[in-house]
Amino acid sequence: MHTIPVENQPSFRVGVLGASGYSGRELCALILGHPQLTLAFATAHSQKGSTLRVKAAGRVHEVPLIGPDEADLAGADLVFAALPHGASAEWVARVIAAGTRVVDLSSDLRPGHGGVVHELPAGVPQDAPYGLPELFRDALRGARVVANPGCYATSVLVALAPLARAGLIAPGATVSIAAASGVSGAGVTPKFEYLFAEVTENYRAYGVGNSHRHLFEMRDTMSRLGADCDLLFTPHLLPVDRGILSTITVPLSRPLTDALEPFRAAYANEPFVELTTGLPALADVQHRNVVRIGAVLPTGMRQPTLLVFSAIDNLVKGAAGQAVQNANLMLGLDEAAGLMR
Amino acid sequence: MHTIPVENQPSFRVGVLGASGYSGRELCALILGHPQLTLAFATAHSQKGSTLRVKAAGRVHEVPLIGPDEADLAGADLVFAALPHGASAEWVARVIAAGTRVVDLSSDLRPGHGGVVHELPAGVPQDAPYGLPELFRDALRGARVVANPGCYATSVLVALAPLARAGLIAPGATVSIAAASGVSGAGVTPKFEYLFAEVTENYRAYGVGNSHRHLFEMRDTMSRLGADCDLLFTPHLLPVDRGILSTITVPLSRPLTDALEPFRAAYANEPFVELTTGLPALADVQHRNVVRIGAVLPTGMRQPTLLVFSAIDNLVKGAAGQAVQNANLMLGLDEAAGLMR
């Protein structure tokens, strides 16, 4: 293991707002295992006073949970806001007012705002950098506020960006995305439909007909990347804990002979994008901060078409891992620090 | 429960070739619970001499397994051939030669022959009726040889047929099918990739790029139904035992205002097609001989598009249940006999 030499390196104090959710827990684990970050506080409104059991660096840590109002926002170098959509923007405003950097994991600050028309609180930027380092790294270095992308959006946009930028997507065409996610994406709030007995041995679509919150940031970003296409996004619920696989049908503007070629060119030096000549599986990416991409040119098609498969761990590259990757960029650290476990 | 009055009804002796596979077991269970069928024999080449434990009608039955050469083909009224692709046609020929009706569950006799170019043995019809009763019932009544459809093909074709027949599929367009199946579809032969530890918490595509065996019967049948479209079929492996959900993107030739309308018209009187205004889930169809269909008109699309969801139990409506449904038609029984458990 090539561990990062940590002597004489700067160290930063970071806090987590909303530590009891699945993303919040994963954030705590990553921070506790990060050589240059220290966990300053972890808040959980409804569980304050209790402790959170976090496995990191070979040990079980008992992290005390405090109420959000008790958090010393100004005393931290950076705060991760892992709060519910809608409730997050207000806390982002407070962190900004305290003069502290913030990575927001909700959809509140993302392009399209998750489809919700709302006024952001005073002080919160309308155009916070969108935290997909593989696409927009320059805007993230040293940034003070970053909107961490949605999990589905991460898997889809990292897969589609090279095609969009190369003009490979047929103009006016429909890009059809059938994605499937593990249940941890639905969060820790107990609901009947996420009980074990309802999910095991089951599988179904949900949020269909282009109604899912993540569609908005996908559309906005695709336009920004120069693509003129319609997205049809259909998520499904898998009987697994973690992981997203997006299966994407892309009508091409011109035939390709090598399905992976656009991705090789774009991601040659990306530490967190893996290309495979096979097909990515959830087991390849679980607990890792990567997007794993495979691609196939189907036979027997009149319309030149590329089939792209993109797998991530929804809690790591789809949430907490990417948030730490963004924090590393914001704080001037090695982008991969704490993420090569 | 509206049980079928069974007095004074004809009763038939049926045999199962290949009873130790998952489809063969399910056939035995359905036959043992069927009011007018008697299990004449069950063969299993490699397990002859042992018994098969089958749960049916509230009891555990011990079915003796014999070698296929010991089976009295002429003494049966109908034989189900649940043998491996490639090996089945020869046995179908023997059953035909014995003067006995046969339902073949392999791809050997299906339209397109599963993509395999081969000579069928003498006596085996080149154009056996394709056993999708909801589409081709007339050809199945009283038939002596029937090709039972593939599981994926059943889920896809029952969903697409009303659209094809109504001219609703945009000419020349790509119909993109992202389907997901439980592991029982892969059969009982032990392989590393189907071990529990390899499948649990995992999900991946396979047979991509239009290479799956079932594509051929889908394409052939779509042409026969009058559709001029390309199919892009992408199967995935789910960490569940039973069930297939096909998520189908259909570019429309004209806009629709009611997503379910084409299906209501076509399937008003079908006992084994269920329409839902919601979304079909695997749990809705497991252990039942139905195709459950939902449909949605997505928003924000320049190309009018219909999203269709089609769920089946791959071992029931996708194999053994449909085979019994076909046998009922072939033998002049109530089509639903033994299938309303």
Add this chain to the structure above:
Amino acid sequence: MHTIPVENQPSFRVGVLGASGYSGRELCALILGHPQLTLAFATAHSQKGSTLRVKAAGRVHEVPLIGPDEADLAGADLVFAALPHGASAEWVARVIAAGTRVVDLSSDLRPGHGGVVHELPAGVPQDAPYGLPELFRDALRGARVVANPGCYATSVLVALAPLARAGLIAPGATVSIAAASGVSGAGVTPKFEYLFAEVTENYRAYGVGNSHRHLFEMRDTMSRLGADCDLLFTPHLLPVDRGILSTITVPLSRPLTDALEPFRAAYANEPFVELTTGLPALADVQHRNVVRIGAVLPTGMRQPTLLVFSAIDNLVKGAAGQAVQNANLMLGLDEAAGLMR
């Protein structure tokens, strides 16, 4: 299939209080598939006005849910109370006051009352027959009130009763029971610990140290059967939907040479007890109203010991199926009516 001739047979109207729970749903399915029972009403306090989707007899039924106060208790021949422990006794009293038979699935009326010291409401018998037909059938025929046993208790007591009655349990010894249950036993109320992501790939004990509610009815019944032993009962939570397997270590009062002998003698004519010379698995009993028992005489022990394995479906023989079996006895029907699916 030996279907029960249903012509000229009496038919009864039955209601379900608490139909939205897992036991309540299973009851509705069994009633809808029962040749001599009609579902008079199904109540669900918090979901009244909605419908419950129930799969039975090959169809999906939409059962309207009413509030419990709307139920015509007097108009039913028998009511199943599938209500939470503690809340049930009051409703049992109302059903009794309405002159209607009742099967109570809670622990309120069971021997030991689930360990809760409470006064039963007026009119509710202190000693309702305990609905384990295999042990106490005579008391159940024609009974007006029956306490349906707990799921764990059913699996354990059917396994231990023949040993207790034959004096085979070493006096004063500890009978150690390690049992494991699927998650449906925990009910439909959403709780964090029963979310899919918390249960999948996990396994743990709970309710340890003899604190589980079902222990009380086990102890009381063992005494009644003449055994003088201590029970040590340790339940575990399995990542499965349905099923209980109890692994029971029994110190014997005298050596045995045939592990199954005591069970063969006791259960020769029981339709719902299966003995196996192998080991019972959950898959053998799911969706069936049976107790499946295996037994082994371990080697290398100074103390003669019998190891007994007992498997049931917690929602069928452990709850709704047994309740219907009891109802059949109470109403003078064939004990197996509606249970041989």
Add this chain to the structure above:
Amino acid sequence: MHTIPVENQPSFRVGVLGASGYSGRELCALILGHPQLTLAFATAHSQKGSTLRVKAAGRVHEVPLIGPDEADLAGADLVFAALPHGASAEWVARVIAAGTRVVDLSSDLRPGHGGVVHELPAGVPQDAPYGLPELFRDALRGARVVANPGCYATSVLVALAPLARAGLIAPGATVSIAAASGVSGAGVTPKFEYLFAEVTENYRAYGVGNSHRHLFEMRDTMSRLGADCDLLFTPHLLPVDRGILSTITVPLSRPLTDALEPFRAAYANEPFVELTTGLPALADVQHRNVVRIGAVLPTGMRQPTLLVFSAIDNLVKGAAGQAVQNANLMLGLDEAAGLMR
């Protein structure tokens, strides 16, 4: 994270015989992530020439597999033999003959030899140190040959040793162990009973009646620790990938007032034993090299009894992790090196 300073530390070359099994893969992952070990070779008889995909230190490594005869045994500082029981001893002899240290993960060299009466090959010690560092650390430091314990034995013996050494187990009594394991314990050889469809939603005992291979090393070690008791060991197969939970009923020689007291005294300074006042779950220990122990004093017992729960990851503390722990001791490294991931 308290990373181990690695500068100026010795580094060793280690090889893996049998790298394609689940333990072998885990060994490769641990070695690739270990700061002082280098993977010299990885063999797999039937897959030589192919590569093994191993996730370690944030990356996917492609490990070339060679045939065992190609391995440079003399060029390695230590070899892990992760070969099938019965086939391993011969290879251990070859490694010893090459002058190289060896950790054998099979049962061949363990106390009792897995119940198999066999002659060990020349040069293989009859009494190789048994690699349970928490019990027998002194014999392992600097050792040249170590027999790595079985997974079940590890979970049971670490739980029972403090009771045995303190004389707390009632003389002549039966210690009853109901253990449950994930499927990875059964290995990678494809067998019908370990197919996903056979395991999901299922649970059953196996190897019952004291017939399991690991019982022999448990019995032998318990005697060595001074206990005079009979073990009754009953393993079960869980529908999970990884993890073992042993639920152990211990008749005590004298009453205890604090269930965890014996363990606190024994394991105060053990980095790889965790005590919990709650109940250990598989999720607490997966992917970690720990034994997690909980204990309860049940109420209502005439015989003073302790209920002990012991959880491990069968592939880590139950196999590869413990093997690395032993290798660290044999090579004079920090015992925890490479194990605090």
